[in-house]
Amino acid sequence: MPPDARFCGVCGHDDTSDPALIPTERFAPRSTSFARPASPPLPPMRLLPGTMLSVYRIESVIGEGGMGVVYRARDEARGRAVALKCLHTNLAGDAEIRRRFAREAKVLRGQSHPNIVAVYDFVEHEYLLAIVMEVVEGPSLAQHIAKWRGRVPFAEILVVFQGVLEAVAEGHRHGVIHRDLKPDNILLSGGGGEALRPKVVDFGIAKILEGTTYTMTGALLGTCSYMSPEQVQRPHAADPRSDIYSLGITLYQVVTGQVPFAGTNHFAIMMAHVNEAPRPPSELRPDIPPLLERLILDCLAKDPAGRPASCDAFRARLDEALATFVSQRPPPDPSSLPPVLKRTSGEEMVLVPGGPFLMGKGRRTVEIDAFYMDRAPVTNQEFLTFVEVTGYRPTDQGTARFLCHLRSGKIPRGQEDHPVVYVSWIDARAYAMWAGKRLPTEAEWEKAARGTDGRKYPWGRSEPGLKKANFGRKDGATVRVGTYPEGASPYGILDLAGNVWEWCEDHDEPSFYEDGPSHNPRNERKGEKALLVMRGGSYMYGPRSLRTYARTSFEAEVRFAGGGFRCVLSVG
Numbered sequence: 001m002p003p004d005a006r007f008c009g010v011c012g013h014d015d016t017s018d019p020a021l022i023p024t025e026r027f028a029p030r031s032t033s034f035a036r037p038a039s040p041p042l043p044p045m046r047l048l049p050g051t052m053l054s055v056y057r058i059e060s061v062i063g064e065g066g067m068g069v070v071y072r073a074r075d076e077a078r079g080r081a082v083a084l085k086c087l088h089t090n091l092a093g094d095a096e097i098r099r100r101f102a103r104e105a106k107v108l109r110g111q112s113h114p115n116i117v118a119v120y121d122f123v124e125h126e127y128l129l130a131i132v133m134e135v136v137e138g139p140s141l142a143q144h145i146a147k148w149r150g151r152v153p154f155a156e157i158l159v160v161f162q163g164v165l166e167a168v169a170e171g172h173r174h175g176v177i178h179r180d181l182k183p184d185n186i187l188l189s190g191g192g193g194e195a196l197r198p199k200v201v202d203f204g205i206a207k208i209l210e211g212t213t214y215t216m217t218g219a220l221l222g223t224c225s226y227m228s229p230e231q232v233q234r235p236h237a238a239d240p241r242s243d244i245y246s247l248g249i250t251l252y253q254v255v256t257g258q259v260p261f262a263g264t265n266h267f268a269i270m271m272a273h274v275n276e277a278p279r280p281p282s283e284l285r286p287d288i289p290p291l292l293e294r295l296i297l298d299c300l301a302k303d304p305a306g307r308p309a310s311c312d313a314f315r316a317r318l319d320e321a322l323a324t325f326v327s328q329r330p331p332p333d334p335s336s337l338p339p340v341l342k343r344t345s346g347e348e349m350v351l352v353p354g355g356p357f358l359m360g361k362g363r364r365t366v367e368i369d370a371f372y373m374d375r376a377p378v379t380n381q382e383f384l385t386f387v388e389v390t391g392y393r394p395t396d397q398g399t400a401r402f403l404c405h406l407r408s409g410k411i412p413r414g415q416e417d418h419p420v421v422y423v424s425w426i427d428a429r430a431y432a433m434w435a436g437k438r439l440p441t442e443a444e445w446e447k448a449a450r451g452t453d454g455r456k457y458p459w460g461r462s463e464p465g466l467k468k469a470n471f472g473r474k475d476g477a478t479v480r481v482g483t484y485p486e487g488a489s490p491y492g493i494l495d496l497a498g499n500v501w502e503w504c505e506d507h508d509e510p511s512f513y514e515d516g517p518s519h520n521p522r523n524e525r526k527g528e529k530a531l532l533v534m535r536g537g538s539y540m541y542g543p544r545s546l547r548t549y550a551r552t553s554f555e556a557e558v559r560f561a562g563g564g565f566r567c568v569l570s571v572g
Helices: 095-109 141-147 154-173 205-209 218-224 229-233 240-256 266-275 290-299 311-321 380-390 425-434 442-450 510-515
Strands: 027-029 045-047 056-064 068-075 080-087 119-125 128-133 186-191 194-200 340-342 348-352 355-359 364-368 371-374 501-507 532-535 551-554 568-570
Touching (some): 045 068, 095 119, 095 128, 154 240, 154 311, 218 266, 229 240, 240 290, 290 311, 348 442, 355 442, 442 501
Antiparallel strands (some): 068 080, 371 568
8 A cells, every 4th residue: 555545455444533543653454355254254454563552562463363353552642551462453343242252341341350451441442442451471371281182281281271160250250151162262370380370361352243244254263173063063052161161171172182173173072072972081181080071071971961060160170189189288388408418229319409490402490390310320230220129121122131231140349339320211111110210301301401501511611521431432331320420410410411311201202302391391291103202411422422412212122232211309
């Protein structure tokens, strides 16, 4: 559009006639093409940074969906950041939507709850409708599920759903049915060591749009996956139990990473809600508590009478199902934790304090709870004691290589304190369980090696040398643990570089490592090929393998001359 043009190229409106919409920048259509009202939605009108809507100055785009565009803006009257959800122009031009918008605005603005996104104001113009809301600095629940690759920890699930159920219950007490509950409409703040705080957004929006041409377009494809059977059959028949069904679908997805009914065909998805039984969640996540699975399936009952009668009833059953994941004790005072634990069996464990560190080559910030780590890898003598006491013998196909460096089951003289090798991930886990410990997560291992300053090697940034680590010796062998005290990590942990690769708990997925959760990440989800992470390099590998962010992975049954492990212990 020419810079001196008077009329908008999309809607034909004289955009010089309203002082509230003139300002620093004009409206910028996203596309110069346009369609008739009965056609699919017009491309959303984009507001350029600096545009003023009443007292709200547009700063940037937060996101975009089938309903409209959400902008970050500055409330010049109150000096605060706000979010503006501007409905698409084809929706804002619908007379029925505008009538409902004005009616629902009074209800939405009257809601106040810590788990509901606050609605501050509404902007209504000839061709624009916008809702002014609080800004939530955090991801949506959908993004959080993606970070965890569908394996959100049960303790987090409990915290998030407690808040969500409180929010929805508050809406129901005021006669407001959400009608469009799904992970995209649940925002999360907190994290990074703080408890997650959910906030539900878009209360009442679905009611504004219900029955309009909007519901006949592709805009509701995501919503179809969460729609109750009665909403499919009788759209105006939604009641609080319809929200409970949608929350049941959401809980199914948080637990398993999938929705029970998926696809690209609207009608097929909706008919599945009416006619098909969902796949039991335990088939997708075997460790799900039975009471939680029963709750999810009851929420997905086709007959509303078979579902929990209210959000309060839902909450009571959720609390019971996940009671074992609630910490009964407050977190320990860091100053009260001893820096070193000396076990009765003789080994030492070193405290790695909780807090943030820089993880990966990209140095993203990750928060880790405090834990104790073995000062040195598990030795031949320690592992052989476990075998003798328990009679442990692996049963997988690689058993011929189990401890094959020993001679007739005996440790070669002088190698009692060398790190044990020829042990698989399965063997290492078995030892850890016997010792009352566990394998470290990949994030825990890296923090123990890297500290909080993002160092390149456990000892700092200087390149490896003969006094730092056992490495680069293809024809060499392991050495006694603790041989290189100058190579200790910031916490005084030894041999985190060289000697042997060390098994971690995580399944390998590079994208999870690079962009997984920011608090206690742990990848339990197997990829197409189940590989487990190892860290630290070994005597056979070169200096690049000693970097604190170097990593490799092998199948769980692999045993080799340069592979060992160490254990950790949770605090509290």
